Every structure is written in C-alpha cells, then in structure tokens.
Amino acid sequence: MHTDGTEVGRWMSATSDLAAYKDALLVLGTAGVIVPLLHRVGISTVLAFLLTGAALSPGGLGALTPYFPSLSWLTVTAPERLAKFAEWGVVFLLFLIGLELSFERLSTMRRLVFGLGGLQVIVSAAAIAVIAIELGRSPTTAIVIGLALCLSSTAIVIEMLARQKRLATTVGRTSFSILLFQDLAVVPILLLVGILEPGNKGSLALGILTALVQAVAALLVIVGTGRFFLQPLFRLVAQTANHDLFIAATLFVAVGTSFVTAAAGLSMALGAFVAGLLLAETEYRRAIQTTIEPIKSLLLGVFFFSVGLTLDIKALLANPAMILATAGGIILLQAVIIYALSRLFGIARPAAIETAALLAPGGEFAFVVLTAALGAGLISREVTGVLLTSVSLTMACIPATAMLGRWLAKRNALPAPADSVLAVVPSGTENATALVVGYGRVGQLIGSMLAEHQVRYIAVDRDPRLVANARRDGKPVYFGDVRQLDFLRVCGLDTAKAAIITIHTETEIDAIVQALRTSYPNLVIVSRAKDASHAQHLYEIGVNDAVPETIEASLQLSEAALVGLGVPTGLVIASIHEKRDEFRARLLGAAKKAGTETRALPSRKRL
Numbered sequence: 001m002h003t004d005g006t007e008v009g010r011w012m013s014a015t016s017d018l019a020a021y022k023d024a025l026l027v028l029g030t031a032g033v034i035v036p037l038l039h040r041v042g043i044s045t046v047l048a049f050l051l052t053g054a055a056l057s058p059g060g061l062g063a064l065t066p067y068f069p070s071l072s073w074l075t076v077t078a079p080e081r082l083a084k085f086a087e088w089g090v091v092f093l094l095f096l097i098g099l100e101l102s103f104e105r106l107s108t109m110r111r112l113v114f115g116l117g118g119l120q121v122i123v124s125a126a127a128i129a130v131i132a133i134e135l136g137r138s139p140t141t142a143i144v145i146g147l148a149l150c151l152s153s154t155a156i157v158i159e160m161l162a163r164q165k166r167l168a169t170t171v172g173r174t175s176f177s178i179l180l181f182q183d184l185a186v187v188p189i190l191l192l193v194g195i196l197e198p199g200n201k202g203s204l205a206l207g208i209l210t211a212l213v214q215a216v217a218a219l220l221v222i223v224g225t226g227r228f229f230l231q232p233l234f235r236l237v238a239q240t241a242n243h244d245l246f247i248a249a250t251l252f253v254a255v256g257t258s259f260v261t262a263a264a265g266l267s268m269a270l271g272a273f274v275a276g277l278l279l280a281e282t283e284y285r286r287a288i289q290t291t292i293e294p295i296k297s298l299l300l301g302v303f304f305f306s307v308g309l310t311l312d313i314k315a316l317l318a319n320p321a322m323i324l325a326t327a328g329g330i331i332l333l334q335a336v337i338i339y340a341l342s343r344l345f346g347i348a349r350p351a352a353i354e355t356a357a358l359l360a361p362g363g364e365f366a367f368v369v370l371t372a373a374l375g376a377g378l379i380s381r382e383v384t385g386v387l388l389t390s391v392s393l394t395m396a397c398i399p400a401t402a403m404l405g406r407w408l409a410k411r412n413a414l415p416a417p418a419d420s421v422l423a424v425v426p427s428g429t430e431n432a433t434a435l436v437v438g439y440g441r442v443g444q445l446i447g448s449m450l451a452e453h454q455v456r457y458i459a460v461d462r463d464p465r466l467v468a469n470a471r472r473d474g475k476p477v478y479f480g481d482v483r484q485l486d487f488l489r490v491c492g493l494d495t496a497k498a499a500i501i502t503i504h505t506e507t508e509i510d511a512i513v514q515a516l517r518t519s520y521p522n523l524v525i526v527s528r529a530k531d532a533s534h535a536q537h538l539y540e541i542g543v544n545d546a547v548p549e550t551i552e553a554s555l556q557l558s559e560a561a562l563v564g565l566g567v568p569t570g571l572v573i574a575s576i577h578e579k580r581d582e583f584r585a586r587l588l589g590a591a592k593k594a595g596t597e598t599r600a601l602p603s604r605k606r607l
Helices: 005-040 045-055 069-074 079-100 103-107 110-134 139-149 154-163 170-196 204-238 243-263 268-279 285-309 313-318 320-344 349-359 365-375 381-396 398-411 441-452 464-472 485-493 506-519 532-540 549-564 569-593
Strands: 434-437 457-461 477-479 498-501 524-529 545-548
Touching: 005 045, 005 079, 005 285, 045 154, 045 285, 045 381, 045 398, 079 154, 079 243, 079 268, 079 285, 103 110, 110 139, 110 170, 110 320, 139 170, 139 365, 139 381, 154 170, 154 285, 154 349, 154 398, 170 268, 170 349, 170 365, 204 243, 204 268, 204 464, 243 268, 243 285, 285 381, 285 477, 285 485, 313 320, 313 381, 320 349, 320 381, 349 398, 365 381, 381 398, 434 441, 434 485, 441 457, 457 464, 457 485, 464 477, 485 506, 498 506, 506 524, 506 532, 524 532, 532 545, 532 549, 532 569, 545 549, 545 569, 549 569
Parallel strands: 434 457, 434 498, 457 477, 498 524, 524 545
Antiparallel strands: none
16 A cells, blocks of 8 residues: 655654653653652652653663663653753742842842852852862863852752741841852853853953943843833733733743843843842732742752753763762862851851751752853863763752751751841741731721731732722732632741631632631631621631621621610620620531531630
C-alpha cells in the first residue's frame, strides 16, 4: 500500500510535537506525583525538585539511553527550553517579596543592603579569585570565577524562609539584604565580563556609566509610572468584579515591569521587585499576593527542577574529588566570610551562624555569569563544567546546610539586643488579634469598637470604593475576595484569635464559617445571621456566637421602647441581656438536637 508523503510528514511532525511536550509532562509529573511522594518520606519540596531534576537530566537517566532507548521518554531532552520558564519563578518570587516590603521599609535596611551586602560580594569575590590564581588560573579568569561563586541562591533561600514565615526575623532580614545586593551586582558583573572579553577595546568606565544611566532610567520609568497609574488601574479592574481580569492585570504588571528592566540590561526579577514595592502600600496587596502565590510556587518548582538538570552526574563520577573539593571549598569559605562580616555589622552570633549556613552555597546567577564568560572566551569549557556541577551540588545541599545552621544557632544562642534595623516588622506581619470579614456599616462599627478598646484588627472587603475610602482614613482594610481562605490566611488568620463575619449573604457566610472551622479549630468565630433559623445552622457548623438580625433588631427596639416608657435603664438592660442569653441557649439546644457536635463555647462573646 502506497503511503502519501504528506501523511508521513504529518506523522513525523506529530511525533516531534509529542517529544516537545514530553519535557513539560515530566515537570508536571514531578510536581504532581514525585514531589508529594518524596515529601511523604520527609524530603523537602525544594530538595525533591532538585533530586528529580538530576535523575531525569541528560547526565542522569539520559546517560543510559544508548543501552535502554525507552528511557528517553523519562529524560529531559531540552533543558534550555525549561530554563526560560524557570526564570519566571524567580521573577514572581521577587514580586511577592516586594509586596511584603515598601520603599520606606527598604530604606531602613540600606546599611545592611549596601554595607553588609556590598562588602560580602567584594570580600568573597576577592578571596575566591586569589585562590583561583594560586591554583594556576589567569587573573582575568580568576576574577570571573570569584564574581560567579560569590553569589548565593535568592530563589531557594527566600522561598525557604518565606515558607517558614521567617522573613521578618533577624536571619530573614540579614539574608534578604545580602541577596538583594547580590542581585543588584549581577548587572555590573555581566558588564565586566563583556568588557574583559579578548579583543574588546571598550572603556570600562564608559561601559559602567552607560549601564548605570540605563538602569536609573528604567527604574525611574517604573517608579514614575507606577506611582500614578498602578492604584487606579487595579481599582478599575476590581470594580468589574471579574477575578479573571484581576489575574490578568496582576500578571501584566509583574511581567511588564520585568521586560522594562530586561530591556535596560537589568535583571527581570529586579523590575518585578520594584513593582511589588509600589503595590505594597495599596489596598490590593493581599489580593495580588493571593493571585500570584500558586503561579509562583509552580514556576519555582520548574526553577528548582532546572537547577537539578544542571547537576551533571556523569561529570561528577568522572571527577568526583575535584568537584566535591570545589563544592566543599565554596561552602566553607563563604560561610566563614559571611559569618565574620555579619558579626562586624552587629548581627547576633546565632543569627550570623544561620545566615552564613543559608548563603554559603552557590546560586543561580553563577550559571548566568559562567555561561557568559564561556561565550566570551574567558574560561575553558572543562573548567566551566566542573564549576557548574559544583555550584549545582552546593545548591542541592542548601536544605541540609540550613538545618545545620539552625542547630548550631540554637547551640550558640545567647541573649543579645536586637538590631534596630532588623526589628522593623514588615507589613503583612501585623499580628492582628481580630479579622473582620466585610467592612460595610456593620464592619465599620465593629472596627471602631475594636480600635476603641485597643484590639489590633485587619478588615477585608471586596468593594474597591469602600476599601479605598477606608484606606484614605487610615484604616487597616484590604481589598480581596473574602470567600477565598488563602486570601484570609495572608491577612493574618495564622495569628488572629477571632474572626468576625459581618457580610449579609447567607450562603457565603456558611461557606466561610465551614472553611475557617475546618482549618482553624481553635479560632473564635462570631458571625452575623439572617434570622433564628440561620443562626441555629451556624451553631451547627461551629460558630462560637451567631447574632440574628431579626432577633437583635427586636431586642434593641424593645430596649428603646421600655426606656422611653420610663422603665429604669438598668432593669431594661438586664432583662434584654437575659432575653438574649435565652435565645442563644435555645438556638444552641436546637443545634445539639440536630446531631451536630459543638465545641466547648465561652459563656458570653459579644459583638
């Protein structure tokens, strides 16, 4: 039977497309199957992605494909394709970090960012360069190696600290300050690599000046545009009440600012970080954080997976002594330098130890610098392979060095005064005692009563105009979808002692109460109810107190009428309280008869 050439071409094209989608399927399988399985046996998410990436790399299972061809379907064939997506994990991570800070809070950290961070890059790069020269490398090559290996992993360290909710601690602030300067230093480092390229006759001073002018211009465009347009943009989108459009606007801002800085020769992550800073003081910060978080987590997984792909197991087996010695030397030297400099800047000994343990391994920007140096002919392919594998190995060790650092920090814990800069609590960790869900007339009154009694609270609402007005009055109110538990969680549920639900939609109240009670069994939940029947249902699903609108309105009318008729106020108030308790006991009894278990409730919890 004759086969048409067009059909053969289509079949080959389909097979090619299938191979192209295979790498993406391997990443999704890692995130959805392998990582949860490894997490179940106690392996951290970051390490699970790194190990799986190494196993599925061309140097892992890929090395066995000549003997077992079927393994090619379990091997990533184009790591460079995944690397493009992996960069966005770091971009969105820095965007979220910017949301947790602000320009004002960042200015309080300038001593650590430009002092400690700057000194760490200079001292570490110089020390590594001197060792490289002693090992026979040329001064130019040694400088490039020193600049590449002095950089730590922003993605892994910040993700780890954020997951542990430790960014606001001394360790978190110190680590972030050093990492932020390292990210800023990548641009001049890459510029220097280009100038050092053999045959390049460009002026070093002129090149640096040009890069600085481009960088300043790009940042001024982002800051100037953002100050005037970002808040009105999100207000306009929020008024549509369309969550999909809100996601689109958030992605547009994060990605758009990244492109602006990339076009100016800066890091894409730096542009996203600045955009996050601009949005940090707006009422949309919490909703944006909730929107970006799942996207960031998946893309960071791709990033960690791609780092694992660079761990060349074949090269490690060929030169184990050299690679292990290089990796161990990087960690040891960096740890000593970072610890010493941290102590010099007044960081307490335990925090300095843990910071050194976190930042001693190499980072993702080493790949960028070394690859650029290889392309410029400043370093040989053999040396580049050894260094890249060594850096990958150190990054895979970060969870282990972090655990060792925490253990050593606890062993060396001494009472010491907190650094004044590190004591600044970033926005987002207000430790509010109460969360008010809904900021209409009822929510506003509750907020004022809480403030009058000096109870710290955060209020949330999905009406952008209402939130904007409250923010202008200095109220701690944030815009977002109050039905999303993730959004309420980033608004302080982990530290709140009570949630007060003031919205009026019955089905939404029920859904929020059920979600809160399931995830936070010890949280005090006080909720508005439509009527007695609804209040009984709320008691059945776990509220501590339900306040029916009809009953409460009747009691208040009765109180006003009795006082107006001349009955003594004290007697009226006492009888109203007794009647309120009687209604509450009756509703609780009905809820228990309905067969629902209720918690041991306080005798009186009043709005």
